[in-house]
Amino acid sequence: LAKTTQPISMDSYEGQEVNITCSHNNIATNDYITWYQQFPSQGPRFIIQGYKTKVTNEVASLFIPADRKSSTLSLPRVSLSDTAVYYCLVGEIRAGNMLTFGGGTRLMVKP
Amino acid sequence: DTGVSQNPRHKITKRGQNVTFRCDPISEHNRLYWYRQTLGQGPEFLTYFQNEAQLEKSRLLSDRFSAERPKGSFSTLEIQRTEQGDSAMYLCASSYRDNPGDTIYFGEGSWLTVV
Numbered sequence: 001l002a003k004t005t006q007p008i009s010m011d012s013y014e015g016q017e018v019n020i021t022c023s024h025n026n027i028a029t030n031d032y033i034t035w036y037q038q039f040p041s042q043g044p045r046f047i048i049q050g051y052k053t054k055v056t057n058e059v060a061s062l063f064i065p066a067d068r069k070s071s072t073l074s075l076p077r078v079s080l081s082d083t084a085v086y087y088c089l090v091g092e093i094r095a096g097n098m099l100t101f102g103g104g105t106r107l108m109v110k111p
Numbered sequence: 112d113t114g115v116s117q118n119p120r121h122k123i124t125k126r127g128q129n130v131t132f133r134c135d136p137i138s139e140h141n142r143l144y145w146y147r148q149t150l151g152q153g154p155e156f157l158t159y160f161q162n163e164a165q166l167e168k169s170r171l172l173s174d175r176f177s178a179e180r181p182k183g184s185f186s187t188l189e190i191q192r193t194e195q196g197d198s199a200m201y202l203c204a205s206s207y208r209d210n211p212g213d214t215i216y217f218g219e220g221s222w223l224t225v226v
Binding site: 036042044045099101 | 115144146152155156202204214217222
């Protein structure tokens with residue numbers, strides 16, 4: 001299983017862009033990179049997923065360098081409601097059981 | 112609402128009692144997962160089903176835990192003789208197996224407090 005390393009916590013202010021980097025040196029060829037967001041007392045919510053290069057959706061962007069040993073989740077212009085825990089997961093999603101959550105990054109957005 | 116549905120959302124039980132949680136996955140999703148999450152920790156994988164077959168069980172799933180998915184639709188997670196250490200949020204998730212980079216969608220969780 002590819003292990004991920006991400007900062008334990010980050011602080012930001014409203015309106016700023018937030019970049020959360022995740023290291024996954026042992027990523028396998030078939031592994032996808034998936035980010036989830038979790039608010040207190042709620043289940044994780046899918047944010048974005050990618051395999052290589054850049055992926056963008058209405059919520060975030062995901063940057064993946066060519067070696068795929070790391071990835072960066074970019075949240076544009078954060079608001080207070082983006083305060084949450086963000087998890088980076090690496091695995092072969094089809095296997096289902098290979099999804100392993102680490103401790104995540106606790107993002108605190110301040111006014 | 113077509114998301115993953117879990118109930119009850121909260122359950123308080125006395126130590127030694129049995130509890131059962133139910134999960135209704137997203138329609139047409141043939142994979143269903145159970146995770147457990149304690150305060151301050153990320154979710155931990157417990158088990159998963161493909162249709163009605165339970166294909167993987169974590170070592171976290173002690174003999175007091177049993178999960179079923181009859182007919183490959185909804186699933187139940189039963190905890191027998193609950194202990195205080197079982198207090199956690201139990202998360203259900205589902206996915207559709209054949210999608211490349213398949214996404215797993217989680218429910219809102221079922222909180223268990225054992226007193």
